[in-house]
Amino acid sequence: MSRRRLRRAMINGVAALVFVLFAFPVYWMVNSAFKPPDEIQTYVPVFLPTSPTLSNFANAIGQPHFADFLRNSLFVSFSTVALALLVGLLAAVTVARVRFRGRKGFLLLVAIAQMAPFEGLLIPIYLVIRGTPLYNQVPSLIVVYFIFTLPFTIWSLRGFVSGIPVDLEEAAMVDGCSRFGAFRHVVFPLLLPGIVSTAIFGYITAWNEFLYANAFMTNVSNYTLPVWLATFRTSFGIDWGGTMAAATLFTLPVLVFFLIVQGRMVGGLTAGAVKG
């Protein structure tokens, strides 16, 4: 009995250690963001800010061009999601509901596109964009992120559409709905949660992307938030409080969105990969 209790205590001890190791960096970011300079520049760390302040956030927001960065990031992310959903939904519903010649081949194409190594395509895409008026313009990123997110969007939405029983559409059509009407009034409302989580995934991808945004934008006012955050050493000096406040502001929407969808994301990538 006591051996069992010892084992339990050991397991809980390891769990506590794992908890601290994984949660601490995020805690430290938020904690530092609220600390006044004298609690940051100290050799003995302050684990709970004694006099929390919002001045770091004011510093971050007050940086030149912050409004531009925020606007660029929001514009790029929302446009990417809208475009990918529009094109992706059309393809996903078709693939999930209609039998046509070449359907399997199309699905294979989507699966291959999803694995495309975009780090390896930076040079040609950069050169193509450089030859167009889009060079150094924020919308060029929408084009790139659209192709990043489209394969996943189709794959994910297709799964959600397949999960909705065809009987429902069938019943609506028997009752006199057109095929489009059946989709609009029956499938679409049921599909909405799937659309939302797919959209969130695309949004996070575009919001976080760094490589292309860093390579394409030469004017500071065209930077997105991650590019700005990565230059913190030049823009903030050694103001770690301001840097952490900026990082917190940039990360907060991702944290919130992630909590909404994370349950769905684990299953999606590895579904059906366990031998019963």
Add this chain to the structure above:
Amino acid sequence: MADTMRAQVEDLSPVTVGRRGAPSRPRTATSAMRRALPYLAILPTLGTFLILLGYPVLLVILLSFQKYNLAELFNHRTIWIGLDNYREILGNPEFISVVIRTFLFTIANVALTIGLGTLVALLLDRLGRWMRLAVSMAMVLAWSVPAVTGSVIFQWLFDSKFGVVNWALNTIGLFGDFTNHSWFDSGLSTFAIITMLMVWQAAPFVAFSLFAGIGSISKEQYEAARVDGAGEWAVFRWITLPSLAPLFMILTFLSSIWDFKVFTQIWTMRQGGPNNETVTLAIYAYQVGIAGNRFGIAAAVSCVMVALLLVVLVPYIRSMVRTQEGA
């Protein structure tokens, strides 16, 4: 079952169309329209793939056989030089060391990610409800942090002057004096921090996937093994591990892809420094191409990167296909 339902709805739709469609319209035109409809619906996707994905893929291969620097970009000239770009990079000892470094970095990262992820998954399986929830929350937190944010946080944690890690190591006192210790002075030390960052961000996904996998192994197998007197390790070795083999395969495959071509975490940490000692293939292609304007060489580097990734992953892909067929 789903297939028969789908067939039914397709049998049904012509009836619907016939009932609602105007009788004056020729029937053949309607059915041709109907047949063309799915292709019209996937046309935007196909166009996107062809133009935005297919063309760059073709272009990077073509560029790798061209002399293409800033002059050629402005003059719109095409100068074919055969395999010269490949000869140049493969004959460059710096490039060879970048390749070796990329492989070592990938192997270390994948091994640590899968190892830690497995341990956390086994831990989650043994925890009570509340501790499990707490650990899961910490995992989700680490997982959700964007790459750039993670990089900035870790640079603060490992700051030489006021970093909390140096303070903690000094407090423990077992490893010597870390006052003002600079972690970013050597390549190996910088790599260690990049690796910690990447494992911290990637292990949660592995842990959750494996934990879900463990949950779907039938309880009878475990009970039978325990009745036969198997210990903790034997159960893991002979039941958990073989059952999760396909899952391990996929996770190793995905992690290898992600780590081999990773750019953001390495670049944002020290731009490949100190002294180019943390330059991997993705960083090298960026330095040569975007920063150095030698696009032909950079294209060859990119092609080599993707080719190496494919060669290394072929065994995985083959065994994954085999598992799929077997299932």
